[in-house]
Amino acid sequence: xxxxxxxxxxxxxxxxxxxxxxxxxxxxxxxxxxxxxxxxxxxxxxxxxxxxxxxxxxxxxxxxxxxxxxxxxxxxxxxxxxxxxxxxxxxxxxxxxxxxxxxxxxxxxxxxxxxxxxxxxxxxxxxxxxxxxxxxxxxxxxxxxxxxxxxxxxxxxxxxxxxxxxxxxxxxxxxxxxxxxxxxxxxxxxxxxxxxxxxxxxxxxxxxxxxxxxxxxxxxxxxxxxxxxxxxxxxxxxxxxxxxxxxxxxxxxxxxxxxxxxxxxxxxxxxxxxxxxxxxxxxxxxxxxxxxxxxxxxxxxxxxxxxxxxxxxxxxxxxxxxxxxxxxxxxxxxxxxxxxxxxxxxxxxxxxxxxxxxxxxxxxxxxxxxxxxxxxx
Numbered sequence: 001x002x003x004x005x006x007x008x009x010x011x012x013x014x015x016x017x018x019x020x021x022x023x024x025x026x027x028x029x030x031x032x033x034x035x036x037x038x039x040x041x042x043x044x045x046x047x048x049x050x051x052x053x054x055x056x057x058x059x060x061x062x063x064x065x066x067x068x069x070x071x072x073x074x075x076x077x078x079x080x081x082x083x084x085x086x087x088x089x090x091x092x093x094x095x096x097x098x099x100x101x102x103x104x105x106x107x108x109x110x111x112x113x114x115x116x117x118x119x120x121x122x123x124x125x126x127x128x129x130x131x132x133x134x135x136x137x138x139x140x141x142x143x144x145x146x147x148x149x150x151x152x153x154x155x156x157x158x159x160x161x162x163x164x165x166x167x168x169x170x171x172x173x174x175x176x177x178x179x180x181x182x183x184x185x186x187x188x189x190x191x192x193x194x195x196x197x198x199x200x201x202x203x204x205x206x207x208x209x210x211x212x213x214x215x216x217x218x219x220x221x222x223x224x225x226x227x228x229x230x231x232x233x234x235x236x237x238x239x240x241x242x243x244x245x246x247x248x249x250x251x252x253x254x255x256x257x258x259x260x261x262x263x264x265x266x267x268x269x270x271x272x273x274x275x276x277x278x279x280x281x282x283x284x285x286x287x288x289x290x291x292x293x294x295x296x297x298x299x300x301x302x303x304x305x306x307x308x309x310x311x312x313x314x315x316x317x318x319x320x321x322x323x324x325x326x327x328x329x330x331x332x333x334x335x336x337x338x339x340x341x342x343x344x345x346x347x348x349x350x351x352x353x354x355x356x357x358x359x360x361x362x363x364x365x366x367x368x369x370x371x372x373x374x375x376x377x
Contacts, residue, residue: 170208
């Protein structure tokens with residue numbers, strides 16, 4: 001296997017490409033603002049003034065309530081003090097990793113974005129993989145696993161944990177004294193993922209942590225919020241770990257998020273869904289010209305995996321060739337954090353981009369794949 005960096009390193013390389021290459025790596029929304037969104041952004045000076053005169057707790061509570069309601073999470077503990085506003089979901093994950101008992105064993109969904117596993121491992125936790133197949137079969141790990149981490153929907157596959165499966169996991173965790181941790185960073189993009197996770201977990205009596213994210217929804221140039229919510233049952237020192245990392249998120253960004261969430265329920269979701277669907281369609285049609293296919297045809301999130309046949313180049317080689325051609329995508333070996341070789345036959349493309357960028361990247365991928373396949377002995 002050819003070594004590649006972690007996924008965030010590759011995303012940074014794309015973001016800072018001095019030659020202006022196409023960046024289809026990260027799952028953040030890098031789009032032109034819609035008319036409705038542009039009007040909201042134009043009000044940021046007003047939000048600064050509002051943030052100066054309104055109490056921070058009021059602004060934060062309103063943002064939490066508006067955003068979580070917009071994505072169906074009516075059972076979230078808004079106003080209880082058990083939702084913390086972070087600069088990003090990555091910071092929220094690191095706070096959770098520090099709050100968990102050092103040296104404990106946790107199960108993490110596999111494959112999934114590698115920085116989730118990296119953050120937990122860096123904080124001294126022992127990781128075991130929970131395969132998507134095991135999740136779908138409801139084969140939950142028992143002790144010594146003390147926490148079970150699922151990504152909902154999963155990145156890169158788009159797998160949504162069905163409501164009944166989450167209930168089964170929560171009930172299992174109660175029986176075995178485990179914590180359920182849900183990374184729901186892509187939840188806002190998928191209606192099927194928007195059943196009330198908090199209600200399911202609380203009804204089961206589970207000890208839980210949920211991480212939400214706004215960065216995948218709107219093209220706000222990293223003006224985003226990661227929400228870290230936790231159950232009233234938890235004994236973990238989450239607030240202490242939070243206080244070691246930051247004072248608070250920006251009230252201006254919270255006001256921006258609340259306004260964008262209101263637009264999300266007034267047509268914003270449908271506009272974004274249609275754009276992603278159109279981009280997925282042109283990607284599928286273009287790669288189909290050389291008999292490549294989408295690995296997850298039912299996925300609804302704003303990324304897509306392409307499956308590569310065994311007789312052609314693997315994704316680490318294809319990635320490097322595409323970068324040389326000025327197009328950045330992601331090889332999938334790092335997503336398979338416990339078994340990188342199992343990801344060599346997949347490459348991931350972000351769909352939260354302008355249509356022309358996705359079409360151009362798809363054409364380059366086809367050309368790169370075709371020429372590399374012809375050279376392979």
